[in-house]
Amino acid sequence: MSERLKNKNAIVTAAGQGIGKATAIAFHNEGANVIATDLNEETLKNLNKEYPKIKVQKLDSTNKAEIENFTKTLGKVDILFNAVGFVHHGTILECEEKDWDFSFNVNIKSMYFMVKSILPKMIEQNGGSIINISSIASSIRGLPNRFVYGASKAAIIGFTKSIAADFVKQNIRCNTIAPGTVHTPSWEDRVKASKDPVQAKKDFIARQPMGRLGTPEEIAAIAIYLASDESTFATGNIFSVDGGMTI
Ligand SMILES: NC(=O)c1ccc[n+]([C@@H]2O[C@H](COP(=O)([O-])OP(=O)(O)OC[C@H]3O[C@@H](n4cnc5c(N)ncnc54)[C@H](O)[C@@H]3O)[C@@H](O)[C@H]2O)c1
Known part of the structure; x- marks a missing residue:
């Protein structure tokens, strides 16, 4: 433990598994006081x-009301790590209105609620670091069968840049991490749910030039940097950690 986040208070969403969990643990190991949140108790x-x-x-x-009640219980918040997300599989032709609404609700409206509720605390404190998880499947790359996922993940990039621009003078930084394919429980579920899981696994790995998936810890590592005072000159940016997907 090198205590890069000593005395910092961090909120992590989707911390029950995958990237959120690895980041909550990494923040804790670096000395932060972490509140890990998730839908899954x-x-x-x-x-x-x-x-x-x-x-x-x-x-x-x-849930806006739940978030507002949660925020009332918080003291100082230095770091907000927004990781909630859902992958809908399919093109625009397989995306019904309910799928569109669900994906935008989970992937981006959730971040809007979280930031809108917690940002006033950061303004009052004159500082904070907000980190939002987007994806390579966004405005960075168009990937097959990721229509509404890609559209909502692209929205996160605009959302991030806008917040960064509006609050840069208040010492609030807002960045996004765009992961490539990462080995997490929901990735396992996606493989299992496919028509041919053996081939699906091969295809996921084949689109990574490094020939392997990332680990949640490899995403958490950049989150530590963005949460810490080592990155105080970095805001409004996209940090791709993707095994070479965007070379
Ligand atoms: N795994 C990947 O390959 C990959 C690649 C790029 C981006 N991402 C993004 O990273 C983030 C995390 O993905 P992952 O694969 O690590 O996690 P995951 O999909 O395995 O887990 C998601 C977690 O979010 C929680 N969750 C779902 N809805 C919620 C809600 N409404 N409120 C609170 N919690 C909720 C779930 O309970 C679960 O614990 C997502 O935004 C995802 O889109 C993942």
Whole structure:
């Protein structure tokens, strides 16, 4: 532990598994006081059992009232890590209105609620770092069968840049991380749900020039940098960590 986040208070969403969980643990290992939030109480309980100093809070990031009540319980917030996201599979022809609404609600409206609720605290404190998880499937690359996922993940990039521009003078930084394909529980589910899981696995790996998937810890590593004072000159940017997908 090198304490790069010593004395910082961090909120992490979607922290029950995958990238959110790895980031909550990485922030904790770097000395931050972490509140890990997720919709899934079971996975949060397991995280708390493993890391008793990580506080856990069941929170639906799409529920405005729940978020506002949660924010009222918080003291200083230095870091907000927004990781909630859902992958809808298909082209525009397979995307019904309900799929569009669900994806935009989970992938970007959730971030709007979280930032809108917590940002006033950061303004009052005169500082903070907001990190939003987008994807390479966004405005960076068009990938097959990622229509509404890509559209909503592209929105996160505009959302991030806009917040960065509006609050740069208040010492608030807002950046986005765009991961390539990362080995997480939901990725496993996507492989299992495909028509040919063996081929699906091969295809996911083949689109990574490094010939392998990323790990949640490899995404958490850049999150530490963006959350820490090492990145105080970085705002409004996209940090792609993608095994070479965008070379
Ligand atoms: N895994 C990848 O290959 C990959 C690649 C690029 C970007 N991403 C993005 O990274 C983020 C995390 O993905 P992952 O694969 O690590 O995690 P995951 O999909 O395995 O887990 C998602 C977590 O979010 C929680 N969640 C879902 N809806 C929620 C809500 N409304 N409120 C609170 N929590 C909710 C779930 O309970 C779960 O714990 C997502 O935004 C995803 O789009 C993932």
